[in-house]
Amino acid sequence: MTAHEAPEADMLPGLRAAVDDAKAKAAATRRRKAASWQPADTDPVARVLVDIALAHLDRPFDYAVPVAMADTAVPGARVKVRFAGQDVDGFVVERVSETDHTGPLQPLRRVVSPEPVLAPEIAELSATLARRYAGARSDVLRLAVPPRHAATEKQPSVPAPAVTPPAPRAWAEVEHADAFLRRLAAGESPRAVWSAAPADDWPAMVAEAVATTYAAGRGAVVCLPDRRDVSRVDAALSALLGEGHHVCLTAEGGPAARYRDFLAVSRGARRIVVGTRSAAFAPVHDLGLVVLWDDGDDLHAEPRAPYPHTREVLVARAEQQGTAALLGAVARTPEAQQLVGSGWAHELAVPREALRRRARVEAVPAEDRSVGTRIPRPAYDAIRRGLESGPVLVQTPRAGYAASLACDTCRAPARCTVCTGPLVVSGPTVPPQCRWCAHVEAAWACATCGGRGLRAPVRGEARTAEELGRMFTGTTVRSSSGERVVERVGSQPDIVVATVGAEPVADGGYAAVVVLDTWLSLARDDMRAAEEALRRWINAAALVRAGGHVVAVGDPAHPALQALVRWDPAGFARRESEERAQAHLPPGARMATVTGDLGALDDALHLLDLPDGAEVLGPVPVDDEHRVLLRVPWSRGTSLSLALGDLQRLRSARKLDPVRIQVDPLTI
Template identity: 85%
Template sequence: MTSHDTPEADMLPGLRAAVDDARAKAAATRRRKAAAWEPAATDPVARVLVDIALAHLDRPFDYAVPVAMAHTAVPGARVKVRFAGQDVDGFVVERAGETDHTGALQPLRRVVSPEPVLAPEIAELSETLARTYAGARSDVLRLAVPPRHAATEKVPSEAAPALPAATAPRAWSDVEHAAPFLRRLAAGESPRAVWSAAPGDDWPAMVAEAVAATYAAGRGALVCVPDRRDVTRVDAALLALLGEGHHVTLTADGGPAARYRDFLAVSRGARRIVVGTRSAAFAPVHDLGLVVLWDDGDDLHAEPRAPYPHTREVLVTRAEQQSTAALLGGFARTPEAQQLLATGWARELTTSREVLRRRVRVEAVPAEDRAVGTRIPRTAYDAIRSGLTSGPVLVQTPRAGYAASLGCDTCRTPARCSVCSGPLALAGPAAPPHCRWCGHVEQAWACPTCGGRGLRAPVRGEARTAEELGRTFPGTTVRSSSGERVLDTVPAAAHIVVATVGAEPVADGGYAAVVVLDTWLSLARDDMRAAEEALRRWLNAAALARPGGHVVAVGEPAHPALQALVRWDPAGYARREADERAQAHLPPAARLATVTGDLGALDDVLHLLDVPEGAEVLGPVAVGDEHRVLLRVPWTQGPALSAALGDLQRVRSARKLDPVRIQVDPLTI
């Protein structure tokens, strides 16, 4: 047998054919891949906002669009790109035909989803807000676009039903200049107003009628309220007026899938009315015609995450950029809303004094009337007793719990923990004192000053208040609303509701009487907005009284905030506050920014910052474990201050210096 007749030799032609076939297939695959990575024929450049929170990299970057992604890498789509050796997320903000980049462009890695979730107007808004608040656009976009839910994205959004027949607005009948405002909304115009709601106003129904007027003109509307309970009330009002299928609510309560589903319905144009909390201010409503903000003084409208935008600033900016109507409403009025009136940006909507006098009777009484007790003077006691003859009574108290602080019953020395010197408190009538800091239980406390063992509660919470009222009005049902046990509504039956600030339930038909306790405690906060916030809290509680109801505030009657409550004059108080702050060079007449960090980082800030003309640098001062510098400029120099802080952030980011936290126009100082 010769060598070429072996079995191995018989196999060689087959192996060669298999190898040749594999090589041909590999070459074809390489050609297909090369063709797939060729730039698209039309608009081969994608400008991508990369999800990198570094100030010096906060700009769009150009990437090549491969042929395979030419129809999916649309503006607004989520993509993956190669950046600094890693695959990172981003949004396509624009497709272009050319680039300024001199080298070869990196191709897009892949299109995560062709769904255009970043609308052009929201991309523009993110740029403006990042510039105003000296932050990064990627941080703004995390607030604006919810996380993707792939399964939800595959489900189409149902179109809205036909619009029901228009009805004449009725809830606004007592508001001066409301009729022309609503007519302009129905005509497709863009009026702007600051609205001071009156006690007894059904404000959710009034907001719904303004939205319906805008919707009837073929435009969308966006309503932002402080919390879930307010969302529920506006949601019910819109359902009653427009029916099912015309609006969505954007809150975190429904979970990520439901939130993304509703967001997509808005983004796709299937729903053009949105109600939600602060994150809803970024909703990409099609043909937006009206933005509504309720109770802009509520601190829930201040975003706690960088770059810390306020809902009022977001909606005012959207109204400017998109030429929409705007309505800022509330029972109270902030100096910032007053400034919008003073500059002519908005007009005023108010209720006449005659209507206000018919709606509610408010009086302030001192707490030193010992006929009944130091906390509940005779006038307040009579108001509760009289109110119980015809309906429910609301008692507002500023503190939750039982006894939030304790002191010696003999010498009034504050009671402190023997372990950590923290403040002592009581959780209930039979519970021993415990420390609010470390939780240590003081079984046998003794005053270090006088040796006394008796304790008093100078500040009493809602639970202690309910207990006291139960003893004062035996046989009357007393309900509490605070903390984790917040009541949304209560029936019209005669009973007492004790609620903390913001937890006041709505009574069916309104409260027969409202009593506001411990006003001194709300005024004692060490904050620039203490009196403004106190008045807002009292007005919100008093507004829950039924027409003809009686409101009693226990405190110093001569205090300007209590006088504004008695007169029901939030507009006058806002003007007074704005004038006083202008004299003191405080917002809204001035722009403030705080820079917080360690002393070394703040020293770098003061050396690197190009301070605008007329700026004041105050500090640094200790704030907890850190230090803070306060920057103040006149209002007209606000953009220059924001620009200087933005430049500072970019320099510090590029040099990798120690981080600092910058807040422009912080709510509290």
């Protein structure tokens, strides 16, 4: 051995020891990993709803639960799983002891959070809605469960304090309301469709129904169209029950606040939820009452797939969980009337004698437009008398100054000389401008008669406020529309000009309400034009104080205006239902639309197994696509939904060009 070889020989035992030690550590690590991936001793199989919107894969899949995740992979928890070669999100919906899968199960990759955010009843509701709307459960769950906020999840939820709510008083004049509230207090599940009357404090009435349910040890969900209504019910509940008993689920608070409130409900710390569309899925413990306000508002129609309507979500939930239901509104939709007619719900309304005391409603024809005024004498007198005792509301259907222009001589529509688009005026001293290309027409002349004068056949709230300011000099005129919505006004004698849906609430109610340009609301080319017009007018009229005066300017012979004068939204809804049933339109029939390219539509119709009695209408062009309308009798609606669901799964499995399916669309 040479001098150079001696140190190397001395190092060999040390190297061998290091190698042996590394091998031992690696073997121990493999043993620990192998032990951690062993299936759990109890319920080793997790059924997971994978977050993949493919119709043919819309079902739970079985995964093995490693022993290290046995305590955290609880039903309702968020997990990561391996699916189609990638890690995807999912929810554990069930833990079971056996599986029908014949081969080895893939283990859960990890538990994202042990927080059970998907309640069993919401998982079941998602399956019900996916079947009804021919959609995917993963799409429904995106609407039901908000995104996770890890920092918020670590914070505890403080339990609600004890409270004894006062006896209901706001329902005193409503027929059968005492029986409805008694049944709520007894823990029963009555169902009612309620028509609010003029001068009703409906947020206080909703709060009393919720408080009655809450006092019986049960929870409640209240769904409203928008943030303004949520704020009103929030204030009413706080005044009745105090702070700390309910949460508001809306998007305005931000993701952290929304997830915090959601967790408070999911953990049982809060059992009263007030919110917009997504609040219908709130996992309230011991749910006893679901409340929906103004189901005719189009904000209740979800714009994302599978396009569920809040009314149908709450009706399905009430049936599934055996809860009480209260569908309230000033107007009445044919769908709500159908629930009354079928016996599913009973009617709550103020007697006719009380309605006569609440408000005086009249419809007056518009004067000749050639005189340059759109406010006839009876409406002018109503405003003048109303200003003697309080504020006056004037509702107009259009925002802005002059929403459209026409030649003052021949009444031909005023068009842009560059692109033929419609001309508009944004103020009294601003020249007309094209709505399409923004070209300013400083020296416009009519292409038909050569006239240079312009008139505004449709005037917005800004122009209306300007006209009223000239009529009633010295009176403050407020405007509420678009981005400048006024939430509330006082009791001082001001004129409030508001567009539809932007009407402020007045302290003590309005002394008078005037509804202008009713013809414009009725001119929409839509099946629900008259229904929506009455809803707009009657919602404004309901803001009047007890004994106030309501004037609607329009054709007094129109059925919608007649229903307003009689204050009979239920009768109008019955009439609409009967006429639509004769024409095979909803709610007397069930409909669905299929939209896509012509080739995709042709493939879909060949693959679709329609139920007996189905009609296929179309295709017709819609923007850059085509649409087919499917119609079946109401009794075959479930069969149509199932057939469309089968079509979605078949097309998904074959990777055909996509089509968009919408069951029971709000508009056709």
